Amino acid sequence: MSFVKYSIQVLRSKGYKVTRPRKEVLETVESATAPVSPYDISRMVQQRGKHLDHVTIYRVLDLLCSLNLVHKVLSRGGFVKCGLLDKPGCHRFLVCRQCGVLQEFTDEALCYQESQIARRMGFYPEHHLTESSGLCQRCR
Amino acid sequence: MSFVKYSIQVLRSKGYKVTRPRKEVLETVESATAPVSPYDISRMVQQRGKHLDHVTIYRVLDLLCSLNLVHKVLSRGGFVKCGLLDKPGCHRFLVCRQCGVLQEFTDEALCYQESQIARRMGFYPEHHLTESSGLCQRCR
DNA sequence: TCGGTTAATGCAACACTATTGCATTTGATA
DNA sequence: TATCAAATGCAATAGTGTTGCATTAACCGA
Numbered sequence: 001m002s003f004v005k006y007s008i009q010v011l012r013s014k015g016y017k018v019t020r021p022r023k024e025v026l027e028t029v030e031s032a033t034a035p036v037s038p039y040d041i042s043r044m045v046q047q048r049g050k051h052l053d054h055v056t057i058y059r060v061l062d063l064l065c066s067l068n069l070v071h072k073v074l075s076r077g078g079f080v081k082c083g084l085l086d087k088p089g090c091h092r093f094l095v096c097r098q099c100g101v102l103q104e105f106t107d108e109a110l111c112y113q114e115s116q117i118a119r120r121m122g123f124y125p126e127h128h129l130t131e132s133s134g135l136c137q138r139c140r
Numbered sequence: 141m142s143f144v145k146y147s148i149q150v151l152r153s154k155g156y157k158v159t160r161p162r163k164e165v166l167e168t169v170e171s172a173t174a175p176v177s178p179y180d181i182s183r184m185v186q187q188r189g190k191h192l193d194h195v196t197i198y199r200v201l202d203l204l205c206s207l208n209l210v211h212k213v214l215s216r217g218g219f220v221k222c223g224l225l226d227k228p229g230c231h232r233f234l235v236c237r238q239c240g241v242l243q244e245f246t247d248e249a250l251c252y253q254e255s256q257i258a259r260r261m262g263f264y265p266e267h268h269l270t271e272s273s274g275l276c277q278r279c280r
Numbered sequence: 281t282c283g284g285t286t287a288a289t290g291c292a293a294c295a296c297t298a299t300t301g302c303a304t305t306t307g308a309t310a
Numbered sequence: 311t312a313t314c315a316a317a318t319g320c321a322a323t324a325g326t327g328t329t330g331c332a333t334t335a336a337c338c339g340a
Contacts, residue, residue, distance in 0.1 A: 017287065017336050039326075053290045058327070060288095074214035075269055077326090094263040103261055110257075113250060118272055121243055123234040125274035129215055132258055134265035157307050157316065179297075193319045198298070200317095217297090 003030045003081050007069045016063065021052050025060045026081075029070055034100030035078025075131045076100060090128050096136035103136075143170045143221050147209045156203065161192050165200045166221075169210055174240030175218025215271045216240060230268045236276035243276075 001009075004026045008018050016022075028041045036044070038057045045052050061079055064070040068088060070079045075095060083104040084091060090111040094103040111128060118125040141149075144166045148158050156162075168181045176184070178197045185192050201219055204210040208228060210219045215235060223244040224231060230251040234243040251268060258265040 019288065019336065021289070037326085054326090055291080055328080056289055094258055094261060094265065096263075097266070103263060105257065105261065107253075107257060110250070110253060113247075113253075114270075114272065117245065117247060117250075118234055118274070121234060121245065122277040123236075123243060123272070123274055124276075124280055125234065125272040126237070127273050129269070129271045129273070130254075131269045132254065132263070132265040133267050133269070134258070134263055136264075137262040140264055159307065159317065161318070177297085194297090195299080195320080196318055 003069075003085070006085060007064070007067075010067055010069060014067065021056045022060050022063075024050065024052055025057060025064070026069075029064075029079060029081045032080065034102060035073040035076040035080050035095070037078045040078065071104075073102065073131060074129065075133060080104075090130075092130040092132070094132050094134065094136075096139055097133045098135060098139040101136050101138075143209075143225070146225060147204070147207075150207055150209060154207065161196045162200050162203075164190065164192055165197060165204070166209075169204075169219060169221045172220065174242060175213040175216040175220050175235075177218045180218065211244075213242065213271060214269065215273060220244075230270075232268075232270040232272070234272050234274070234276075236279055237273045238275060238279040241276050241278075 004023070007026050008023070011018050011022065024045050025041060028044050029036060032044075038054060038061060041057050041061075042052060042054050061070065061072075065072060065079075068082060069085070070081055071091060071093075072079055073093060073095060080093075080102055082091070084106060087106055089106060089108075091104055091106050092110075094105070096102075114128055115125055144163070147166050148163070151158050151162065164185050165181060168184050169176060178194055178201060181197050181201075182192060182194050201210065201212075205212060205219075208222060209225070210221055211231060211233075212219055213233060213235060220233075220242055222231070224246060227246055229246060231244055231246050232250075234245070236242075254268055255265055
């Protein structure tokens with residue numbers, strides 16, 4: 001199932017309304033290969049001859065993040081669709097510093113090791129954020 | 141040697157001037173246990189009865205980052221002193237989501253594994269960013 | 281299909297964060 | 311101590327993110 005359709009299902013199942021702005025944001029994020037910022041989304045929607053208030057975009061993105069449908073990529077200040085909807089948990093990103101293209105993966109062993117080290121340091125981790133920047137195959 | 145003294149040495153050795161603003165920023169970051177934003181620094185300096193323009197603070201932090209004397213903690217939008225000056229390379233952070241206190245560590249095995257996975261995915265990593273959020277011993 | 285209800289949106293205003301160009305100041309060197 | 315380039319401070323501006331409130335529209339049941 002496509003990302004957009006799946007997301008709409010999740011929204012409905014949690015009692016959230018499926019509105020035009022939410023669909024617009026989902027479609028924009030779906031079509032992007034690199035992280036898009038709220039204002040990126042605003043511009044991209046406008047190019048399609050439509051309009052969304054930036055406040056709405058912020059609120060929609062907050063919601064989608066809380067539902068784990070999109071991720072915030074801190075090193076880029078933008079958002080991407082979750083590419084591993086079937087594998088919740090610890091997601092990691094490879095981000096090309098040149099073109100911004102993003103690949104997502106997850107690795108249980110790595111996650112476990114990280115947690116072990118944290119515990120040994122007296123820390124109780126809840127969430128791991130891992131972003132590697134470098135060059136993708138094409139940009140190299 | 142203290143963080144400030146070491147940093148001043150590095151500045152001199154690279155041909156950068158050791159100025160009052162640079163020393164103020166270094167001392168502020170040195171004294172902080174949690175990440176501080178440029179405007180945090182501005183306020184903290186003012187509380188000591190002094191003043192720095194925020195533009196200067198941004199520029200000083202950029203420089204210190206490029207020299208790997210401070211790190212930017214993306215999940216907090218703030219800066220911390222590098223606590224492992226003797227161990228350059230891949231640094232990782234444990235950040236308490238409640239009090240913001242930060243612990244720094246590095247782990248070669250983890251780093252190596254990460255790079256291997258990236259390579260296998262056709263990606264050439266240059267820099268790893270890892271921040272785990274959770275609770276520190278005290279906040280738990 | 282059509283109202284009624286309430287979540288969601290859009291707008292206005294504002295607060296915070298970050299950047300640029302340029303005149304002035306100051307640290308390092310001789 | 312005088313010189314000179316680097317660094318700072320200032321002014322202006324651009325970009326990013328937040329809040330409150332009136333209006334709109336998605337969903338639900340009749």
